[in-house]
Amino acid sequence: MSKPDPARRAALGLIVGVTEDRMTLADQIATDALLGLEPGEKARAQRLALATLRHLAQADAMLKPHLRRRPPADIVALLRLATVELCALSQAPHGVVDAAVTLARSGGRRTDSFAGLVNAVLRKVATETDRWATLPAPALPGWLRGRLMSAYGKVAVQAMEAAHLAGAPLDLTAKGDVTALAEPLEGEVLPTGSLRLAARGQVSDLPGFAAGDWWVQDAAAALAARTLAPRPGERVLDLCAAPGGKTLQLAAAGADVTALDISEPRMARVRENLSRCQLTATLVVADALHWQPAAPYDAILLDAPCSATGTIRRHPDLPFVKDASQIKELFGLQTALLDRALGWLRPGGRLVFCTCSLLPDEGEAQIRAALERHPELRVTPPDLPGIAPEWIGPEGGLRLRPDYWPERGGMDGFYIACLQRPA
Numbered sequence: 001m002s003k004p005d006p007a008r009r010a011a012l013g014l015i016v017g018v019t020e021d022r023m024t025l026a027d028q029i030a031t032d033a034l035l036g037l038e039p040g041e042k043a044r045a046q047r048l049a050l051a052t053l054r055h056l057a058q059a060d061a062m063l064k065p066h067l068r069r070r071p072p073a074d075i076v077a078l079l080r081l082a083t084v085e086l087c088a089l090s091q092a093p094h095g096v097v098d099a100a101v102t103l104a105r106s107g108g109r110r111t112d113s114f115a116g117l118v119n120a121v122l123r124k125v126a127t128e129t130d131r132w133a134t135l136p137a138p139a140l141p142g143w144l145r146g147r148l149m150s151a152y153g154k155v156a157v158q159a160m161e162a163a164h165l166a167g168a169p170l171d172l173t174a175k176g177d178v179t180a181l182a183e184p185l186e187g188e189v190l191p192t193g194s195l196r197l198a199a200r201g202q203v204s205d206l207p208g209f210a211a212g213d214w215w216v217q218d219a220a221a222a223l224a225a226r227t228l229a230p231r232p233g234e235r236v237l238d239l240c241a242a243p244g245g246k247t248l249q250l251a252a253a254g255a256d257v258t259a260l261d262i263s264e265p266r267m268a269r270v271r272e273n274l275s276r277c278q279l280t281a282t283l284v285v286a287d288a289l290h291w292q293p294a295a296p297y298d299a300i301l302l303d304a305p306c307s308a309t310g311t312i313r314r315h316p317d318l319p320f321v322k323d324a325s326q327i328k329e330l331f332g333l334q335t336a337l338l339d340r341a342l343g344w345l346r347p348g349g350r351l352v353f354c355t356c357s358l359l360p361d362e363g364e365a366q367i368r369a370a371l372e373r374h375p376e377l378r379v380t381p382p383d384l385p386g387i388a389p390e391w392i393g394p395e396g397g398l399r400l401r402p403d404y405w406p407e408r409g410g411m412d413g414f415y416i417a418c419l420q421r422p423a
Contacts, residue, residue, distance in 0.1 A: 004106040005099050008081065010034055010045035012103065015052050015077040022321045025049060030265075043202075052077075052084045054165060054316040057138035059083040062131065066121045075114045078103055082122050086129060093126035137165040143324040144309060144359075151360050152401070159403035160358070160413075168314040169409040170197045172214040173222050173245060175252050175277055181214060188408070191386030193226070194219035196409065212277035217245035218314070220400045220411040224301060224354040225249035227382045227398065227418050234298040238281075239288055239341055242266030244273050246301055247281050255299075257281035260288055288337055296346035304334040306355035306362045310413025313402050327361060334366055342374060348423035350380065354416040358401065363415025367395055370419065380418045 013033060017023045025046065034042045052059065059080040070076065082100040085091040100122055104115040139145060140161060148157045172195045174181050179189055184207040187195040196219065197206075208214055225246045230236050232254030238247045241259035247270055250257045257280075261267045264285045274281055284291065307330060312318050338353055345351055353370075355362045371377055379396030393399050397417030402410045 002098065002102050004103045006037055007041040007044040008048065008099055009103060009106075010037055010041070011048035011052070011081060012074065012077050014045065014049035015081060016073055018049075018053060018317045018320050019056075019077070020073050024321050025053075025315070025317045048081060048085070050316060051088060052081045053320065054167065055084045055088050055138070056080060056316075058087070058132065058135045061135050062087060062125050062128065063121065066124050071114055071117065072110065074107060074111055075104065075118065078111075078118060079121060082118075083125050086122070086126050087132035093123075097122045097126065137161040140164075140312075141319050141323075144319065144322075147359055147361075151358075156401070156403060159406070160401060163402035163406065163410040164313045164316065166313065166410065168218070168412070170200050170203070171195065171217060171219045171222070172197065173217040173249060174214050175212060175248075175279075181208060184208065185214075190219050190405075190408065192219055192223060192384065193386070194222050210276070212279075215245055215248050215273055215277060217249075218311075218412040220310070220414040221245060221356065222249065223382070223384065223387075223398065223400070223414070224303060224352055224416050225253075226384055227354075227416050228299050228301050228350065228352040230255040230299055235295070237293070237297045237300045237341075237344065239300060239302045239337065240304060241283075242270055244270030246303060248273060248277055248279055250301065251279040251281050252277075258284060258293070258297075260284040260286055260291065262287050289340060293344050296349065297344055298346060298349050300341050300345055300349070300351040302337060302341050302351060302353050304337055304353065304355050304362075306330055306334065306357040307359060308356050309358045310356040310400075310402070310415075312413075313410060314412065327359065331361055331366070334362065335369065338366070338370055339373065342370075342377075342419070342421070345421050347421060349421050351419045351421070352416060353419065354414060356412055356414055358413040363399065363417075364393055364395055364397060367397055367417045367419075371395075376422050377419045378422075380420050382416065382418065 014025055014028055017028045062083050063079055078100055082096050085096045101115050101119050104111045104118045178195050181195055182189050187197045190196055230250050230253040234255045236250050236255040236257050238250055238259040241247045242261040242263055247259040259270055259281045267283055267285050308318055381392050381396040382398050391398055400411055400414040402413050405411055
């Protein structure tokens, strides 16, 4: 019998961790779920897990006619993974089926007895791959879909689901002139100033990485710092700063940046990227609800903790691990952070509040509530290249969605609003 493929085995563990244990892929990887794998195997395991989670509902639709009863979770994950390899990734049927059967047989008595079922089911699926193209995009979980339908309507939500299924391209923010990077990186300069790459590869092998000429940052996320519009020499605070893309933008603009985050491991990434890009900022690991600055700031960027529902196209594990129970707590945390940060703003200063969420509760409603608590504030609508007027809401904030720019590959869901304090 051939040896089980370590990358596929690791991918199965990740899939089960998400669907059964409700752990994000990031949390599993942080707790050494991929320990012992070579770098290439780690990357392949993650790619396989991401593809399976993104297409999971479609895989289940392909499998349903061939399963009279539901097998154990490990076997379900194995069938889902192999179905995605056959139908979405167009892998050779013989190799996929053989690898799946080998994994079933290598799992001990619990899975060995299902090797025949795995073989029979996957051989049938391999003859029906044409049906895959007729399956609809997976629907969002009910708690989220209902809220988004109320906010945006059915057509928009279906477009978002299609964008989630399509996945996310690789966007970069340039330290200097973005047009100079377009040719060596074979990318497209987007209307908002980010660079979108046509093909993905190992990020650290791309031209300009080692020199610190750019960093990875979704085009939507890059608009938060651009909305703040930092000026050279300004004292700027980046709250909830990790993983650091916005910190790098603020520092590259010449601002005197303090970056604060509660997580030391996540702040280590900020430190590494600042060093690679030869930029400087003062890094503080602290809880913003208890920390106190020595002096007010000219500008503050608050990328508040949120449901992250705007990043599902990039993180297809999120619909399986999140639910509505977290929203109320997150709204309260966002409110507390926003009010605390406003107290650190000098007269005439400005604060950008943003969340990578599609939920109006974590965006438009949060800003409306802040204006009721602080009637002296005003919202300054963004004046940036590439922004469509319909993206700006009546309160003056910028609402970005994954179904925008479908011809270019979409963008993450984000909400961004700039609050101005009177002089």
